[in-house]
Amino acid sequence: MYVVTPKQMRRIDQRAIEEFGIPGIVLMENAALRVVETIYRLYSLSQRDRVVILAGSGNNGGDGLAVARHLFFDGVRVEIILLARPERIAGDARVNLDIARRVGIPVHCVIGDDDIPLAEQRLSQATLIIDAIFGTGLSKPVEGIFARVIELVNRTEVPVIAVDIPSGINGEDGHVMGVAIRADDTVTFGYPKRGHLLYPGREYTGGLHVVKIGLPSDSAEAIGTEGFTLDREEAAARIKGRSRIGHKGEFGKVAVVAGSAGMTGAAALTAEAALRSGAGLVTLGIPASLNCILENKLTEVMTRPLPDNGTGYLHENCLDEILAMVENMDVLAIGPGLGRKKTISEILRNIFGRINISIVLDADGLNGISGNIDLLSQHTKPVVITPHVGEMARLTGLTIAEILDSPVRVSQEFSREHGVIVLLKGATTVVCEPGGRIYFNTTGNSGMATAGSGDVLTGIISGLIAQGYHAYDAAVLGAFLHGHAGNLAAALRGEAGMTAGDILASLPTALKELYELAEKHL
Structure with missing residues (x-):
């Protein structure tokens, strides 16, 4: 609509x-x-x-x-x-x-x-x-x-x-x-x-x-x-069918680089959300000293220990490992829970322009490029950024009040200037692309203002891109699904007590509803 x-x-x-x-x-x-x-x-x-x-x-x-x-x-x-x-x-x-x-x-x-x-x-x-x-x-x-x-x-x-x-x-x-x-x-x-x-x-x-x-x-x-x-019928019309004889590689491969000491949950939520959104295979790159935690927590996600010198934070010498990890992958999700170490900025500087797949950048990934925004336009494949207003303020140099006053204009201008898809999170999430389209997301509720909710969104968008959705369509449908899953979680748990894990648990049901609606209209 x-x-x-x-x-x-x-x-x-x-x-x-x-x-x-x-x-x-x-x-x-x-x-x-x-x-x-x-x-x-x-x-x-x-x-x-x-x-x-x-x-x-x-x-x-x-x-x-x-x-x-x-x-x-x-x-x-x-x-x-x-x-x-x-x-x-x-x-x-x-x-x-x-x-x-x-x-x-x-x-x-x-x-x-x-x-x-x-x-x-x-x-x-x-x-x-x-x-x-x-x-x-x-x-x-x-x-x-x-x-x-x-x-x-x-x-x-x-x-x-x-x-x-x-x-x-x-x-x-x-x-x-x-x-x-x-x-x-x-x-x-x-x-x-x-x-x-x-x-x-x-x-x-x-x-x-x-x-x-x-x-x-x-x-x-x-x-x-x-x-x-989008309403539910319109969202369902955007759902891609799944081949009855498809294999996991056909349903897309997601690389996730996330997590640090005290932030393993962000990595787990992102990786599992990518799987729950339909991706066939997800590999999680995690600081090596934290690998055992994620292997115990995630059964279906493959892990790749990355050098961290025992600190729980990625070391600058992990770049070659990351580049090897993303070979033959369809999309890289990077940022959730990585921490605000200077090392992250250096890693990002060396990743942009050197890999030939789409990137979904969130959280500490956004903080890591805030001093070097020109990296965004250097990448030859689509880039999706998913800031909240605080992160958008760091990226643009504007105040939070200025962004809240004009979220559409700020997102549009940033998208056009840097050639990226901007998903500005908020009570009404706005998704802009360089060509000018603006999506207003109306699914979701206040219970989604909880730690880890954005990590789930990053995983959903990455999983959709891996399945062949255009990056902008993945961001739009991802925002809708994220909010719809949040509404299902709120109906079950209540807005006050729900967690990001509840959103993740409701994601398969939200996706199933859209597939069923899509089949009715075939």
């Missing part, structure tokens, strides 16, 4: 109206009908219920006015709080305001502080509130009467459905523009907007319902939309 910006959505609407001759009021009517259908799917409204529509002066308000009419005609008690002078309502919204008045829907104008008591009274008596104040194009802070009414709504315990986007949320980046409606559900039109998926907008959006309003099916492609997200 494509994900659009507000500007792109305006172009889509404009194209439908100007190129295809679809009147704007038809799109508004379709939008209103889809909102009403969603309301009835979520709530069992009766004549005892009272629905309050909050309407602004623009097209979003017009959508809300049309929603009011349909509910009113169905016998629902409806009233409108209009946050504008009636004479300022124009175009299609004006048509719907005039109809609402003619059919007898109560309209209360709230335009100044003296009107606040009226708004508070009507909102307190509501059983459902429909937010249609601002749409996705909001670009300035919410102030004055609008802010006061939004604060009133947020203080009630009445369910709220937002039309297109919660009022006060920036549709481009999900920022709160001063104050914003906290919706229980949001009905958006055509495509999800970035602001629905990026935090804090995602939290304010509640349940997101994407509905069709009669736009041409090629709308997103026609304007060159680069953003997308």
Whole structure:
């Protein structure tokens, strides 16, 4: 499913109206009908219920006015709080305001502080509130009467459905523009907007319902939309089939270089996740003095002891061993738990450009190249980096706050500048590639903020690359699978008590579900 910006959505609407001759009021009517259908799917409204529509002066308000009419005609008690002078309502919204008045829907104008008591009274008596104040194009802070009414709504315990986007949320980046409606559900039109998926907008959006309003099916492609997200069916469509007569070499070979004293778990999680994601063979390079630990812990993973001079950390003379280890491998995952020794930077400097396979770089591998970023562009095969915001700050020289403020822009710019695939981990993980595509991952939960979770992700991506997935597709599908496995683990263990091992244990089930869905659609 494509994900659009507000500007792109305006172009889509404009194209439908100007190129295809679809009147704007038809799109508004379709939008209103889809909102009403969603309301009835979520709530069992009766004549005892009272629905309050909050309407602004623009097209979003017009959508809300049309929603009011349909509910009113169905016998629902409806009233409108209009946050504008009636004479300022124009175009299609004006048509719907005039109809609402003619059919007898109560309209209360709230335009100044003296009107606040009226708004508070009507909102307190509501059983459902429909937010249609601002749409996705909001670009300035919410102030004055609008802010006061939004604060009133947020203080009630009445369910709220937002039309297109919660009022006060920036549709481009999900920022709160001063104050914003906290919706229980949001009905958006055509495509999800970035602001629905990026935090804090995602939290304010509640349940997101994407509905069709009669736009041409090629709308997103026609304007060159680069953003997308996946649901389970879409993820399943990306799954590669497995040969019934395939051997382990055919399903891919993963080399992992990971672990150090006190960090053997990172190595184990990465290696086993690569196997659990479908790779046929995984070889783990580990500091030699720790090898017995991993041999005891991992039954199915092959190990290769690497020189460490008895310290538990890779020694600089291990390079030849690593180069020999990756011969005939399909991908190298390097970094988890290696430690922050200067030796790691030197090893990485000598690996990049000297091996002819894809690299997945994470954790201490990212720290190891932070002083020599140009290494990334020297590699001739795809490179996937999987930083969290702290690691991204070290790579870019930006502050964590700057990255959190613009995760998409920062990831895009880094990807294009260095020619790598960037998977920036977060509550909404973003995956960017040099060609411009942006994936917004919505699977996962707060229980995945636990030690070792990122190591599992690195292993999943590596395992998928080994099986022949393009590196970007592996990063996208890997993020989805990682989050889906995390959701399964949370359902079993609860978010507070789950561990990275629980995510790993749920990975085969997550993968099995996608394979079964894929087979249904063959």
